Amino acid sequence: MYPRAFHYHRAKTLKEASTLLTQLGEGAKLLAGGQSLIPLMKLRFASPDHLVDLNFISGASFIAEEKGHLRFGPLTRHAEIEESPVAAKIPILHDCAAGIADVQVRNRGTIGGSLAEADPSGDWATVMMTLETRVTCLGPKGERSLGLGGFVKDAYTTALEYDELVSGVSVKIPEGKSGGAYLAFKRAAPVYPTASAAVQLTLEGDVCKEAAIALGCVGLVPVRVKEAESALLGKSVNTKLLENAAEAARAAAEPQPDMRGSAEYKRQLVAALVTRALAIALRRARGERVEVSHIYA
Amino acid sequence: MPDATQRVRVEVKVNGQVHLREVEPRLLLVEFLREQLDLTGTHIGCDTTYCGACTVLLNGQAVKSCTVFTVQADGAEVTTVEGLEKNGELHPIQKAFADCHGLQCGYCTPGLMMSALQLLKCTPEPSENQIQNAIAGNTCRCTGYQNIFKAIATAAERMRSAAHGD
Numbered sequence: 001m002y003p004r005a006f007h008y009h010r011a012k013t014l015k016e017a018s019t020l021l022t023q024l025g026e027g028a029k030l031l032a033g034g035q036s037l038i039p040l041m042k043l044r045f046a047s048p049d050h051l052v053d054l055n056f057i058s059g060a061s062f063i064a065e066e067k068g069h070l071r072f073g074p075l076t077r078h079a080e081i082e083e084s085p086v087a088a089k090i091p092i093l094h095d096c097a098a099g100i101a102d103v104q105v106r107n108r109g110t111i112g113g114s115l116a117e118a119d120p121s122g123d124w125a126t127v128m129m130t131l132e133t134r135v136t137c138l139g140p141k142g143e144r145s146l147g148l149g150g151f152v153k154d155a156y157t158t159a160l161e162y163d164e165l166v167s168g169v170s171v172k173i174p175e176g177k178s179g180g181a182y183l184a185f186k187r188a189a190p191v192y193p194t195a196s197a198a199v200q201l202t203l204e205g206d207v208c209k210e211a212a213i214a215l216g217c218v219g220l221v222p223v224r225v226k227e228a229e230s231a232l233l234g235k236s237v238n239t240k241l242l243e244n245a246a247e248a249a250r251a252a253a254e255p256q257p258d259m260r261g262s263a264e265y266k267r268q269l270v271a272a273l274v275t276r277a278l279a280i281a282l283r284r285a286r287g288e289r290v291e292v293s294h295i296y297a
Numbered sequence: 298m299p300d301a302t303q304r305v306r307v308e309v310k311v312n313g314q315v316h317l318r319e320v321e322p323r324l325l326l327v328e329f330l331r332e333q334l335d336l337t338g339t340h341i342g343c344d345t346t347y348c349g350a351c352t353v354l355l356n357g358q359a360v361k362s363c364t365v366f367t368v369q370a371d372g373a374e375v376t377t378v379e380g381l382e383k384n385g386e387l388h389p390i391q392k393a394f395a396d397c398h399g400l401q402c403g404y405c406t407p408g409l410m411m412s413a414l415q416l417l418k419c420t421p422e423p424s425e426n427q428i429q430n431a432i433a434g435n436t437c438r439c440t441g442y443q444n445i446f447k448a449i450a451t452a453a454e455r456m457r458s459a460a461h462g463d
Contacts, residue, residue, distance in 0.1 A: 001344050005301035008322030008368055031369075038325075038364045039346045051322065055369055079358070102434025103412060104349060107358040108365070189433030190347045 003041035009052045014060060014074070014138055014167050017052050021163040022140050024050045030165055031055070032075060032113030035105045054165075061110075063087050065173075072169040074112025082106060089173055091284055091292075092180035092200060096127040099182070099294040102189040112166040115148075118221070120155045121192035126216030127182045129224055130200040132172035139164035155220040176209075178202040179284025181277040184216070184294045185269055187260065193217055193294070194260040197249070197273035199281045201232070208232040213245065213278075215270055218255040225252045228274065242278045249274040307371040311336065312380030320367045327351045327362035329370075330377060338378040338407050342436070349435035352408035353377045359415040361434070378407035381414070389459065390414060390452040399448030401439035409435045413449045421457055423449070 009024075011017035021028050027049035031037060040046040054060065060075035063084045070090060072081070081087045081097035088094045100106055100114075100123050114124040115135060125148065133148040137160055151159050160166070174180070180200035184193035196216035202209045211229040214222050228248035235241055255266035273295075280290050304319040311334060318333060330336045330353070342350030344363050351362040354376040381388035390410050393399065400406040409432055416423055416431035423431070428449050437445060 002325070002328075003323050005303075005321070005323055007303055008305055008366075010368075031366075034366070034369070035346060035364055038366070041323075042344065042363075053369065056371075102349070103415065103431055104352055104359045104361045104434045105346065105364075107355075107360055190349075 001042040003038070004044065004047040006041075006048055007050045009050060010056050011052050011054055013057055014054070014165060017054055017057070018138050018140060018163055018165055020050075020052045021165070024052070026162045028052055028162075030113075030116070032116075033077065033105075033109035034113075035101070035109040036113070036117050036119065065089065068173050068175070070171045070173060072111050072171075074110065074166045074168060076111050078106035078109045078111070078114075079103070081111065090131065090171060090180070091290075092127055092130065092182050092198060093171070095180075095182040095292045096123050096198075099123070099184055101191075105190065111169055115151070115169065116158060116160060116166050118152050118154075118156050118158050119192070120220055120222075121217045123182070123184065123193070123196065123216065125152050126196055126214050126222040127198045128169070128171060129214040129222045130180060130198045130212035131174065134170045135166055136168040136170070137161075137164045138167035143167060145170075149224075152221050174200060174202060174210075176202050177204070177285050177287075178210070179281045179286070181280035181284065181290070181292055183273045183277045183280075183292065185273060185297070186294055187297045189296075194297075195253075195255065195266050195269045195273060197270060197277045198222075199274065199277045201237075201278070201281045201285050203237070203282075203285045206236045208235055208237050208241075211245075213249060213274060215249060215253055215274075218253040218266055218270060223252065223254075225249045227252055237282060242275060242282075245278060246271040246275040305368045305371075307367055309367070309370050309372075310374045312376060318367075322366060322368050324367045325363055326353070326355075326360075326365040326367050326370055326375070329367040330362065330375070336377050336379050340404055340407055342404065342408075347436065348405070348408075349412065349432075350405050350408040352411040352435065354411055354415060357415070357418065359412050359434075376411070376414070378410055381410065388414075389455045390417070390449070393448040393452035393455065394445075397444050397448035397451055399440065399445045405435060405437045405439075409437065409445060413452065416449070417453055417456060421453060421460070423453055425450075 029048035062073040184196035228245040231245040250271035340350040342348035
């Protein structure tokens with residue numbers, strides 16, 4: 001399958017890419033990993049007049065630890081994050097990177113591209129919604145930094161102007177007794193999850209001091225479930241509480257029925273994923289090393 | 298509507314041989330390999346980034362060549378299934394697939410062997426889980442995968458023995 005013909009531009013710097021977007025107008029799109037864009041173009045769901053290739057920009061792929069934060073270059077591939085001991089300082093990031101699609105897609109797909117695409121079934125935004133995440137956007141007027149909640153506006157829609165691009169992503173390393181986990185339920189490796197749950201908990205003794213619970217694939221954007229979080233906050237964690245939180249997540253989910261399952265099926269799935277993710281997050285918060293892998297049907 | 302006349306000069310090293318070509322930007326790497334270089338060992342299966350039949354190594358990393366534009370491979374090294382055999386000798390991965398009945402119709406096999414190659418380069422002694430994970434992006438509709446797992450484990454073992462000279 002061939003996409004419609006387009007004009008190809010190769011940017012040498014992120015700044016040049018943004019300048020090209022300004023010059024070429026709204027018919028131009030950025031090519032990062034291409035693992036969503038190229039299939040969309042082949043199926044003619046997208047037919048940009050111009051593609052600006054970011055893959056030849058040097059220095060746009062990196063993972064750095066700085067003042068209690070992890071910083072990611074926009075072109076950092078999922079596979080690089082999967083293999084990075086620095087990124088593993090936030091285990092939930094490793095859970096996410098190691099579970100996206102398959103080896104081939106992870107070798108190409110990028111964190112910046114994933115966030116900028118804002119696919120409601122994408123993994124990164126859901127996971128990063130549970131952390132203090134900021135997205136840096138570069139445009140003709142310079143850089144601006146947005147919280148992830150303000151960056152993701154709607155399905156496939158972000159706060160990026162047509163001539164802006166994601167120039168970096170920064171995540172605060174959770175302090176204290178904190179643990180997180182991300183679980184997605186998938187029918188096969190290369191497909192998007194049917195539903196996913198990300199949780200990050202911070203304990204003080206056995207009392208839950210901070211809780212962040214986000215759901216993927218069950219809304220137009222990743223959903224933070226405040227009701228589920230407040231079921232835990234300030235309380236000594238026990239099985240009953242976890243069940244309450246999972247039930248609150250089930251009630252808050254607004255899944256669409258599709259070929260992956262009915263709305264009710266997905267709500268049940270959400271409850272199960274949240275229960276399991278909470279249990280793993282708790283063990284990690286208590287200092288245990290737990291390997292996580294996605295659940296396959 | 299942009300004109301379809303743009304051509305981009307690319308230099309791609311495929312299985313050790315450098316190829317200079319002028320290509321349309323929308324030319325997919327898999328089409329470049331098959332149609333322009335006559336390397337038809339790389340197959341097109343689903344053509345939608347699912348099945349992995351088109352897997353090749355791009356700078357040593359497994360990629361689905363139906364989801365990479367040829368212009369993106371400019372300056373890169375590509376290894377296809379044709380690059381496995383050396384001096385008339387099958388690669389240990391190829392030999393193990395044959396010995397373990399790791400293929401039936403053979404359509405997915407080139408892609409599977411390239412995914413296996415990336416795995417065994419980085420992980421000479423893979424666990425069963427690591428083998429499964431490495432080929433999770435390759436679909437086979439004949440074998441049921443068991444003999445593919447066996448083939449990759451066997452290839453790993455033989456490559457380790459060869460490396461140790463025993």
